[in-house]
């Protein structure tokens with residue numbers, strides 16, 4: 016018999032009312048203050064300010080309107096605001112790195128502002144192209160979905176994670192379109208152009 | 216580089232596509248997840264300090280208006296540890312739940328059961344140095360939802376947990392010992408192994424109850440542990 020370890024607590028869907036415990040103003044009342052994840056980068060943070068918008072679509076092409084969208088990203092120098100980043104002492108001022116956005120209840124739109132992250136060291140000292148780490152929660156999603164969003168105006172050719180995606184044409188499901196400082200994405204949960212989701 | 220986390224056992228968690236829980240049908244990826252090595256992007260993650268929390272966040276009985284919520288008064292407590300049995304200190308737990316009548320305080324909840332003017336249903340806390348936490352709340356009611364013709368959720372409290380890094384992120388639900396709806400709840404039944412569902416069922420904990428005040432339920436949470444091996448992967452071909 017192999018050695019037995021306690022197993023991870025199993026996941027369950029966040030359901031449609033996830034906002035109550037995470038963003039109560041979206042649920043319709045004032046509850047937890049401050050609400051967490053409301054500023055990925057504060058006004059004093061250096062770096063390029065960008066706007067990101069997009070939608071998450073289900074198999075029928077309908078936007079997921081009860082979605083909670085979480086972002087975790089590095090600062091403009093590619094440093095994470097976390098004790099295990101070896102460069103954390105040099106983290107940009109007024110930078111948090113965590114963001115939370117609720118999809119619009121009418122059209123499913125997701126919009127947020129942040130600073131563009133820098134390249135992040137990967138394993139084996141290979142640099143990873145700038146990216147946002149994304150975690151999706153919604154009714155009908157039994158285990159929260161992880162993916163990344165890269166920037167269409169960056170050189171993503173050497174990114175070790177994108178290089179693992181086969182067939183290569185699916186890599187573009189993780190790359191945002193760039194229009195100046197505005198970036199846009201479509202995440203497809205299922206279907207012909209299903210987004211690549213990650214297991215790590 | 217910090218030690219990576221032990222891979223997640225996906226067979227233990229619910230599959231993405233669980234047709235008896237109908238909403239999962241159109242919201243489930245059908246292509247395999249891409250397995251990737253953990254980098255700083257996955258090992259790091261948001262962390263929170265006590266300044267991020269309000270003084271009454273962990274007391275759902277009083278944290279909306281100050282007047283007590285209606286319902287069966289309970290404590291929910293437990294420990295957050297990892298698969299190596301180490302306590303996870305400073306983990307953020309966020310909870311949300313229906314009131315004692317099964318109604319959520321949410322603009323999109325149209326259930327006919329009444330709102331409680333003194334109950335919002337949200338709370339949060341950080342684990343202590345030993346991974347322990349305690350929340351005070353009322354026992355939520357069961358509620359119907361549109362799935363099958365007559366589908367009900369067993370009483371539950373939603374939990375969102377941030378451990379030390381993104382790889383430990385977990386969202387789940389806590390159930391109560393002895394709930395007669397267990398076998399027909401389409402969401403609880405997304406778990407393929409009844410032993411997994413057992414892990415979400417909090418037993419009554421009389422010793423932790425407060426005499427003449429509150430019953431208690433114990434809900435221990437296990438997050439992913441870290442690999443212990445000192446050997447690092449070599450790049451392919453090296």
Ligand SMILES: [Fe+2]
Pocket residue numbers: 030313368371373
């Ligand atoms: Fe619920």
